[in-house]
Amino acid sequence: MKITDVRAHHIRIPYDAGPASFRQGASAISALDMVIVEVSTDAGLTGWGDAFAYVCPKTSCMAVTEMIAPQARGLEVPDASGIPAVMEQIQRNLHLFGRYGITMFAISALDIALWDLAGKVKGVPLHQLIGGARRTTIPAYASLMRIGNAGHIASECKKAIKLGYSAIKLHETTIPAVTAAREAIGPGVPLMVDMNCPLDGPAAIQFARDCKQAAPLFLEEPVWPPEDFATLADVRREGRLDIAAGENACTVHQFRQMMSAGAVSHAQPSVIKVGGVTEFLKVAVLADEFGVKVIPHSPYFGPGFLATLHLMAIRDEGLIEVFFMKRPACLWGDRIDVDANGHVAVPQGEGLGYEPDRDVMETYRVA
Template sequence: IPAYASLLRIGSPENIAGECKKALALGYGAIKLHETTTPAVFAAREVIGPGIPLMVDMNCPLTGEQAIAFAKACEDAQPMFLEEPVWPPEDFTALADVRRKGGLGVAAGENACTEYQFRQMMNAGAVSHAQPSVTKVGGVTEFLKVAALADQLGVKIVPHSPYFGPGLLATLHLLATRDDGLVEMFYLKREACLWGGRADVDATGHVAVPSGPGLGYEPDRGVMERYRVA
């Protein structure tokens, strides 16, 4: 599954540019920022070039009017979408307004539960990209309902999956049933991995779908024991 580097909040445009360079060198084919300033967005775009998808996760800091202004200010950097630009995240009317007036795609869904709330979101025209999280939305079955609804209504699916445990493995399996997915990978160095490094990004920017029973991998019991809370 093609992966994108989900960067942590960095702040400094210079440091953002440096981390984007490192991520591309590791094979990532797309970048997501967790930033709320236009210099940060343009710094990333300048260093990654025009052909690499760029996403901006804002974590709900703005009013609708502020988000529209931010989208217009960032338009030349061509982000694929702004993720959760407004507070509260379930204000689908405001999100629809940002999408309509801001000139950019809008993504949301990590805070939505069940197909019912995603239907409200999509019917409102709030999102170009829906982000169901398999660990929050109601499991694999409910995720599939959301994906089917999105396909019916012409909304793209980009799952929320900055996980290291079973949620990541389940997301890989779910994306393997589609032809439009990107898997979100937290861009950081881990001290240990439950899966022995098998659920990592390879040199081509992809993550292999596990092929074993269930979710595909048994967790490393040695790692579990090493970090067990007494």
């Protein structure tokens, strides 16, 4: 069975995040941009992948079209054991274009699609190919977008807890914001604080000390630049709080540098950024060797979210990240909704488990 075509679909689904907003530069984002990658074969089977694309969907699409499709067309579809070697070669072929960013986002999409195909060929779900499920549902935490106003933060936190979420993550950079969240949810609910790399070392250490009374489970990416693992280790040690990072790390090699430096207590590979299922599995093995917990970056709703559910199903513990927002449609219907107990069901169908709703794709397609 050979790959006959690789096609990138730009899908944009609007959302309502209440008082929250997310900004990149001067532009407010009011929709979820996804680049869904369709890998067709001469046997009629289709694999689905996902390339990270928050503010660069056209660029991610072009990377798939110009870099990935020529590498993949005519490729004999490997079985599960053969995928790592195929992806290693593609990484080597494309390394001139960078080992992170758009190139790796596009590579991630192909890798996820190959694993989807491997499951479909064998007639089993992805989790069975990668070790076997230990859990049938994964506890979800509500990932709030940046709000700023302490009153609104408290209100949104309470709303998420009432809906069943077992933990909360903020995207805030002030002590009043963190304090407001803790007061709203009480002492027994895990609270995480994602800072998105704003501070130097001394400022991050002070922030960690100042918010310690709110007892965050961890601070996520408090330091700029994100690859400054020595400073991140200083913050972890001197700030006396656990530290999470990894959504901006390049492949397992940079995770090894991060963990060797003692920079993190929680590793956060993102399956649609790090290199797909193949690279995520390597990071998870490494994390176990270092005694680092795995709590993936997964605030998206495409095939990458399904892949993350499978990847967490083979582990005994760990949460899945869900953007706290309302959206008018989903590629998977209501099958990835958080249930009343705050969990998301692991797909049990072949490959990733579900096929995307093509009517939804057409309704929200960006030409």
